[in-house]
Amino acid sequence: MTRFLHLADIHLGRQQYGVPQRATDAKLSFQHALSQVSAEDADAILLPGDLFDSRDVRPETLASVEDVLADVEVPVIVSPGNHDQNMSRRRDLTWLQYLNNKGLITLLSADFADDRVSFAPTDAESPREGGGGYVDLETDEGTVRVFGVQYRGAYMERQIPVVVDGIEAVNAAEGEPAATVVLAHFGVDDAVPDLGATVSVASLTPLMDAVDYVALGHIHKRYEVENVYNPGSLEAFSVQEGRWDDAHGYYVVDAADWSADHRVSKRRPYVTVEFDVSGYRTFDDLRAAFEDAVRDEQGRVESVCSNAEFQTGDGSRRDPIVNLRLTGTLLLDHVAFDVDALRDITEETLGALYVQPTDNTERKAIQELLGDIDRDEAFAADGTVNTDALQERVFTTLAEESRYSTAADDVAATLDELEGLVTEDDAGVGEAASYLRERRRELFPDGVGEPGETDEAAAAEGGEAE
Structure with a gap:
């Protein structure tokens, strides 16, 4: 019986909140999942994207992942995620290609050109230099052909038909395998709305029909749609993700019927x-x-x-x-x-x-403002809200409650002018920042601290210097 481990979104090297231990956490979760290969009797590992947190991998992160992968005795099949690559900047060699060329992973990516997709063959025992597009795994159930599609962002949905054409072209030329698997890095919007997913189930259906198992990554929360599986990240990387119970982990995939059982990963609470x-x-x-x-x-x-x-x-x-x-x-x-x-x-x-x-x-002052505004001031004669009057009162109160309270009226006027620059004159960030710096120099030539205290002195005490 052939089995696979399907995991994704490892984000090796990620120092959440600037805490070095969080990078160690990502490595430990990855190590623990890989350590289950023997216990789960897995024949290969499927990893559709975001092995790394960044294309710019620190030396210690690279050395660590090389050590971890060197101990894995089954093929580790990887497709690139958005954190592994930059679509607008190509390098001669990515870190995933480096690991592929060292024989530590089998890297799979599609070749997109002129509205067509092709897949180059590679071998798990001796990976093609730079990576390939598909690999054949000989199993008890016959040949399992695994294709890889790298992160394509907003292009993915409309490129699914040509991806399917490319898969079918390989199968027609090389012979139909016992089963077909595809690794890809995107989210299914119908399953996880509001989490950055870009592909609808309707658009995904041709791919679902063309293969036996769709192994996804990208969304850090577990979800399943028919033969589409997304395991969630091994670690939680935000407060929101930390609230998702049983949503982080990996799948144990049974190639006999392409069922998948989810295992919860080891992670920080x-x-x-x-x-x-x-x-x-x-x-x-x-x-x-x-x-x-x-x-x-x-x-x-x-x-x-x-x-x-x-x-x-x-x-x-x-x-x-x-x-x-x-x-x-x-x-x-x-x-x-x-x-x-x-x-x-x-x-x-x-x-x-x-x-x-x-x-x-x-x-308290803001609450009192909202509850205290006179109706004649808050509403025009026709009953509509007098937004200009409300805005003026809010800006004034904010100024009075800030460290700029010594010139509250002028600061409120500055906020009002800034609002107009952004909403009416379409000022950019640089222009808005320049305006604020100029007004700050005019209103507070000696700084914003106690009388006579300069900005530099305030900064020395923990404030912000210009």
Whole structure:
């Protein structure tokens, strides 16, 4: 019985939040999945894209993946994803081609030219220099022919018919295999809307009909559509992805009937801690309540971290990534609201690898503004909203609540002018930034700190210099 492991979106080298340990996490998840080859009795590994997180691979990442792949005793068949390549810039040799030429992977890509697609043959034991387009694997069930299609972005949907033509041309010329598999890197919009998918099921149907198994990557969340399978990334790489239970892992594919069983991958846990800042008039009071609230979360966090998929190979705890959601109405001055201090408390109390704050609080002054605007000011005679008046009040309040409050009226006027430059005059980012710099010099020639303090002095104390 022939079996395959289908995994995708490894993103080796990704240092999420600038934390080096996150690059190690990606490697460990990959290693663990590969270590299951023997236990799952797999004959080959299918990896449709994003082995690397970037085309510019750090030397330590490359050395690490070479070591990992050298220990794999079955073919590792790879097609390029959007992070593995740059469609607008070609190099003589990509890192995937380098690994292919060393015999560590079998790289598959289609040749697109003049609205036609062709696939060059390669061999898993001795890969074609630079990579090929398809490889034949001899199995107990007969020849399994595996094709690879690299990431094509928005072009993919309309190129599916010519991809099918290319596959059928190879099968006609070389003889029909026992089964056909295609590796590709795109998302199916009907299955995972709002996650960057670009291909509809209707457009994909000709490919689904032409092959036995469509092995996808690109979307980091697991989904399945008939004979189309997307395993999700091995690691979660955002707070949103961290909330997807059982959505990260790999498939064990049975070539007897092309069924696929999903296995959850080993990864780092994400937890969300929420705190309502409403009602506290001093930061000391808020901090004391926050410390109590975070201590109360310890049991829940430890329960999450104790799940098998979140532990290391030897069963040890993996420190979680914590999303700190701050909500409610803030009564404090924004300067006194020390989010970094709250982050440090969370990290220490919960033993977190990293804490990512999300400030969803509302300033009391802004809330009062929205509830306090006189109806005659907010609405014109015909009952429509007076957007100019509302905008003026909002800009004024924002200016009064900022570190530029000493010139609130002028700052509000600047915001209003900037809004006009962008929405009416179609000013670009550079022009808008230039306007803001000029106005800042006019309004605050001595800087934005205490009277007489320069921007350079403010920067030395942790502020922003121009």
